Amino acid sequence: MTKGILIYAHNNRSVDYALMSIVAGGLAKKQLQVPASLVTDQSTIDWMHESKIYDKAQEVFENIIIVPRPPANNYRRLHDGVDHSTVTFMNGNRYSAWKQTPYDRTLMIDADFFIFSKTLGEYWDVDNDILIGESINDIYDNNRLGYCDRYISEVGTKLYWATTVMFTKNSYTKLFFDLVQIILDNYQYFADTYRFDSKQYRNDVAFSIAKHILDGFENIDTLSLPPVLTLLDKDILHDVDQDKLTVLVSHKLDANFCAATLKNTDIHIMNKQSIVRNISKLMELV
């Protein structure tokens, strides 16, 4: 059975997901000792050439798979510490992972999820067709999270975090990813049924609903991937020194920060601009 990492990266005018994906892919390869592939679009490839990172991408990824650019009809507010901007993001093609992956068993991760441990490698041979991040763990304290970080809505189902998804390519997971596409295509219907806010398409929500439906509309107590340790976007990645990350954490999500360091821990860094500011040091780790 072939195993590998899959990362999606579609750049927008504000965030260089391709750049981050090289770090994410390189770190994942290094820690988990499996190949990685990138799914991207031609315009992002063009930018990779222009910014001279394409050669590095070819070094990190054994496959660079070009797909049509998904519609840029999704907006979200991204913070960089106290600053923020509203950006488009293109995340509406994650359902195609089943078709695009070249591997029998795939670990799909977000481009801003950096693997510094071997933890996820423990799940390759687990007898579950699909495993999704069980929840989010805030690096500071889960009290900073909101209700809708744990449930898709006030009365709806538990929210899984599609930042990390591991799946085996088989008929069951095809059904799963087909269902994710159905949810994407009928997002307003599912928003009405599950009572969540449809303004922004979220893969976390679509994957959670697909899991809920295929589990028989119940919370089945099956294995999941570990909670996704997360640095919120109001926090800041301050420095990278070897494999030690120094972060600034705002415990009240305001302009007051305290410093903390991380080592040997997988981390989802939502503040993308602070990743880019530290990209050369991160690249050294790959």
Next chain:
Amino acid sequence: MKFGYLIIVAEHDTIDYVQLAYGLALSIKNTQRPGFDQVALVIDNKQKLQNIKSDWVFDHVIEWDQETFWDGRSWMDQLSPFDNTVCLDADMLFLRDYSHWAEYFIENSELYIANKSFTYRGETVTDQYYRKAFVKNQLPNLYSFYTFFKKDSELAKEFFNLGRDIIKNPVEFANMFLSEHKPKILGTDEAFALAAKILDITDVISYDLDFPRVVHMKPMIQNWPWPADAWSDHVGFYLNNKGHLKIGNYQQQDIVHYVEKDKMNREMISILEEIAWKN
């Protein structure tokens, strides 16, 4: 050893408890396997059963009017016609076969009282909104909505005798044992919990088990981010013609204690009757 479910109801000004008991009995007949589908109804006036189309769902009807509804349940040990009994609240629904739970209790227990409940999403209830008297007085977290007992058990006899004393003398017992927080009404749950504590038998009659699983639809314990007066203001209740129940987005598999009595309406009864008639 004869086993059966016991439901105790009495006349009420606004709630048709007979209809609730009828709905529960239909759901028991529809889901439990033979030998575990017997139902006994204790009622203060048998005439109230006249409007029921299928009164055969009650294998035993016991007319008894010595106490009011709440007090009546503390007499369950003396009213049951079965050797082994599970006494249920009337506003419950059975949705699949739970006979194996009863088998376990018949084999292993003289008396067992549920000690946990679940939200409609399947989470264990941890919210103590309705259980302040339990927490502040350090009472065991018992739920009388599923109470198993053996007829010939001395332990059960002693327990129910004390439970009756507590219910008959609520002020005295509350002053003596519930001084940290006196409940407005000393109901069956509180009385059973206090009796277990006084007799120091909690570990014997309510040890940790994965069952019985009962979804408790009191609105303030559903892990919602806001206060709720009625759960039906927020999630739907959908019983299909196969007797499968969804609450909100969740398929229900465990016993559902629906609490809002108007849920057992004519439409629900018709669905349950039709399933019973086809079986």
